[in-house]
Amino acid sequence: MISLLWLIPALPLAGFLVLALFGGRFTRQQVAWVGCGSVGTAAFTTALVGWEFFQGFPDHESYHQTLWNWIDTSGLTVGVSWYLDALSLLMVAVITGIGFLIHLYSAEYMAGDEGYARFFAYMNLFVAAMLTLVLADNLLLLYLGWEGVGLCSYLLIGFWYREPEYGTAAQKAFIVTRIGDTAFAIGLFILFTQLKSLSIQQVQSLATEAWPVGSNLATIVAVLFLIGAVGKSAQLPLQVWLPDAMAGPTPVSALIHAATMVTAGVYLIARMHHLFALAPLVQEVIAVIGLATLLLAATSALVQQDIKRVLAYSTMSQIGYMFLALGVGAWSAALFHFLTHSCFKALLFLAAGSVIKSLHHEQNIFWMGGLRRHLPWTFWTFLIGAAAMSGIPLITSGFYSKDWILWSVWSSPLSHRWIWYGALLGAMLTGLYSFRLIFRVFFGEVRTQPTGEPGLAMRVPLVVLAFLALTVGFLEMPHTLGNVTLFSQYLSHALPTMELLPGMDESSETREQLAVTVSALLGIGLAAILFLPGSNFSRRGADLSTGRPLVTLLQSGWGFDRLYDRACVRPWFLLTRNPGELLDRGYEWLTVGAESCHRWMSHTQTGHVRWYAATVVVGTLVLLGLFAM
Amino acid sequence: MLSTPALVLAMMLFSLGLVGLLSRRNILYMLLSLEIMLNAASLAFIAGGARWGQVDGEIMFLFILTLAAAEVSVALGIVLQLSYRFHTLDVDAFSEMKG
Amino acid sequence: MILWLLILIPILAAPLAWMGQQWSRNAPRWIAIGTLSVDCLLTLLLLSQDHSVQTSGHGSWLVESHSSWIPRWGISLHLGLDGLSVILILLTAFIGLIAIVASWTEIQSRVGFFHCNVLLALGGVIGVFLAIDLFLFFFFWELMLVPMYLLIAIWGHAHRRSASFKFFLFTQAGSLLLLVAIIALALLHQHTTGRPSFDYADLMELTVTHGMAWWLMLAFLIGFVVKLGAPPFHSWLPDTYTEAPTGASIILAGILAKTGAYGLLRFTIPLFPGVMSEFAPIVMGFGAVGILYGAVLACCQTDIKRLVAYSSISHMGFFLLGAFAGTELALQGAVMQLVAHGLSIGALFMMAGALQERFQTRDMRQMGGLWGMTPRLATMALFFACASLGLPGLANFIGEFLVLFGSYSAQPVLTILASLGMVMAAIYSLGMMQRTFFGQQREIRIASDLSNAAFGTLLLIAVLQIWLGLYPKTVLITTKPVMNMLVQPVVASPNLTHQPSESVSFSTIFTSQVSAP
């Protein structure tokens, strides 16, 4: 049964091929069946494979399957081969499971769109590529998936191709991530040159043997991989593409730009943790990047007007938490947050999509309001998502995962205390911006009349995800609360557990948890004061969205776009303004010289026979004279 | 022997032909001058042959003769064409080859 | 004998295609297609026999044909086929087929003469790939030029005259250098052994003094690089590729550039191993510069064919980088790059031609939003734009990455520079898609989508791209012995022994920067 592993990426790929080749001839229903069916079957296969995997677990920690030799020449041997362990199984489960729900949702959400088959083809291709990424046994195959998801992201952001801005956003996303990818590729070159292998497991064991901790090569490779991860996961300084990527259809944002693709960077770092462990300096950098991104994105999310942009910044912020966890060595915590985040962020996006659809594609939250009564299903699911994101204690999954991360930051030997304070501030901001959204969209008076609740195909995923967003957290509960360690035990077979600083006991953990709880609730309370319709501030119309300089700065995501525009984009356009080329000029001078010579010489060609004869005579005389001398 | 005066004569004839070639504007006269120059050259060859008692001079004369025959036949054809097309034989009137 | 058949079939069919014009308009096209298919099949036959013979040969040819021609000057009719040539001949025949399909509707005047020229040029190219007597090689080298010149000069676009002149002058200047060097080699052979010889095997054993080898190598290098179109000898390339008719552009970019590459691999590198290893870093530098230079200029263009032409310069830079890296991996990548680039550029030019035929313009500023109108064309364009930007899973990726993997150990800095080309490739490829197929439609123009034949051909190329991208063994296993042989002398030379230290020194520079903060 586990040998069916190859089917998991193959099924969506087959779905893509079918839709790409024959999609034009299918009816919408058939398209939806193929599109959802392929991912659904993949999810089912994952369940089968996972079941079998657990049967042998933990005696057989990993499963290996080679389909064929991809490249086998001159020392470079790379197979199309899959590697299944606890980490990749978790990823696969999330991708196929949530992917299937989102496909189901899209079947209704996209129903009116002319590119229905194209949409599902791209989505299926994306799932296939993402599965390749997480199942790859070697780095080159991982790179294939890595670029593949980038391409699908590009295609789906620019899905509505008639809008030029969408196309620009798509291009921006691809190019910015491609910068990261190139660094990643250079990392691969170095790795291969030094270790003569690209297999993930082999490379890491070789690296551990060959390079001492903190060695230069390890640091360089880790930095290059980090740049790749940063590009894909929209972290500082390559984060600029993600807010613009919201140009794509909302299910795309849910699947690609929230739940799965953007966490590829997290996966990469977790997958290569042996390598990163060799470069503590880089780990520290990861933590700092994570912290900086989470604060930057959280503050930006506070002032956005577009509902999807708020969610986009919140995604960046939450991935910042994951990076933070990775940076302090809390690998499992990062992946736990990945799991919960996938659930609640997909839920939030899908619920937002439902709002947008019912408001005729209105995305500005200032034109929304009072939807609580009109869209109860959407409201409650959105509320659950927001609660999970802000980490409302005990009942939501977000609390458990975020708490784990903060506890790790507090107790890790790799961390600093100021990082923890920063993260705590982030938790407060998360509550603030999440509930700003809730209060703006669902409370107060109705500004745009909604059409009504979505249908079943959209409602089912919402409910399932809401359920998951509440319950997934119970897989792992801290010592002080229930002490469930299912998740960390499971992942401990693939990822090392973090060691604690000495002197970290239950009492300090309780104190730490209390701080987290308080900060989250503080954020929500602040949101209620500031934004709940009827509150003092809100009645005075004071939102953070009016044009004060600081707000403008925050709205533009701390002005990174403008900075890059000045520093890179404009010089680039200046460079590429002129289609002519300099080298050609050089050759042109050659022709100009030849031509002027020709013009001068052609004066001698009078066309008169007698002139020619005379010149012949003169020439002969000159020659004779020369001979005579 | 007569070779030296013959060479002087050849030079004189050649110069006369050259003067004719350069001074006359009628293409027909230019051709005639050309013939004179060719003859002067043949004379020089034959004088040379006579001086050294070699047959090569006469052979060269034969070649010059064939050359002259071919040249004249083509040149006269051209002269005819020119007269048909331009209705003049003034070479200064033709400058189609002007660069 | 079968080798001569490969060359003679297209050359003899050429006048037939010309005459075929009298019978029907499409007769020349079908004759050309038939001819090239036969060549294709013959080559496949040779390829399938390959593996048994391959074990025999270190440096020997899989199939060889030798008969004397002008023994007085050591010139013979000597043809030889090895793994490299068989792949390139297969590519030639296949690209030739693409070119003919691509010009099916475009060429309407003097159809017979067009196909006559195409077949002659292809015959010459196959001859180039097979000849291992340098004189014979040069003969074929010149044979392919003249029909190419005619193709551009007669059926080209608006500025065809200057473009064809430029093409002819540049390539002819290159050929002249080549000729001088070839004759010099033959005379040197006479000097040492007392009899002149143009034969490859004889010349391989010739020992040339260092200074002489230096000059000869330069001549061989420039002569071939001109054809490849690497800066600074690329000036003819954008003009020619742009102004040539679609079919000729495909042949120029898909095949003719490969003859230069083949020459480098077959002659320049093995004939002067000692000098080459000294000079290789400089050539690799030119390759890396070419990658970036071509990519930047591709980003500047508004003319779609010019854009593709500059992208070709960029891709051929990868070839140069790989071919001179001196590692087998890089060489394998370089060959893969040749094949992949031939396929992708052929398809791109075919689509550029289709666009021009439909809209009477190549200016991308006047296009836009064509996806809705011509979905087939747009899908294929997207596919090949992805191939061109090196998307993994397609053949170009294999070529580029093998080159980069292979050359990193030789020249880390250049390899990193070259990698930046991947970002730029994304910029120009996606920019092309954005400006032509996405966005708002400029004016309402009715244009038909791709015809079934054209779509089928493009689909076939796409399938080949994917096949080679996922199973590159097909090519790599055939060329491996040849590349292995190429590497031997280079490795033996003392120059490469200190290369690991070079990479170490690089990494120390790099780390000192990292650890500074």
Add this chain to the structure above:
Amino acid sequence: METLFYIAAAVTVLATLRVITHVHAVHALLYLVVALIALALIFYLLGAQFAAALEIIIYGGAIMVLFIFVVMLLGPLAVEQERTWLTPGTWVGPGILALVLLGEVGYLIAVGDHLPVTVSEARQKGVSIALYGPYIIGVELASMLLLPGLIGAYHLGRRVSKESR
């Protein structure tokens, strides 16, 4: 002997001078014929009898006839009224020069055997042997030259139709 040569040379130079100075084509031609005949005489005196004969037959005969034909074909461009060139003034000059040459020839015939001009058969044989021996390539080339001359003359000599210019 030398006197003969100098007289003939004087005739040649005089006739040539008249050729290049005369305004009428036919007159010039007449003088040229005289010059050629005088030249032939000089060839004879130099011992090249075969050349002398060819000079008269081909140059004086064939080539000059060609010229005359062309002059006549050209009509008014080159030729005045027939009457003007048949006046005594035209043919007196060439006539006198020709008479001088005739006198020389007569003298030669009369006293020819006593002159040191060697009429050797061996030399003429030598010419032939050399011509078809070492110079055979030259002969071939000459024949190759004559063929295009023939074709060229044929092609160029056709009268073009009016509309072409």
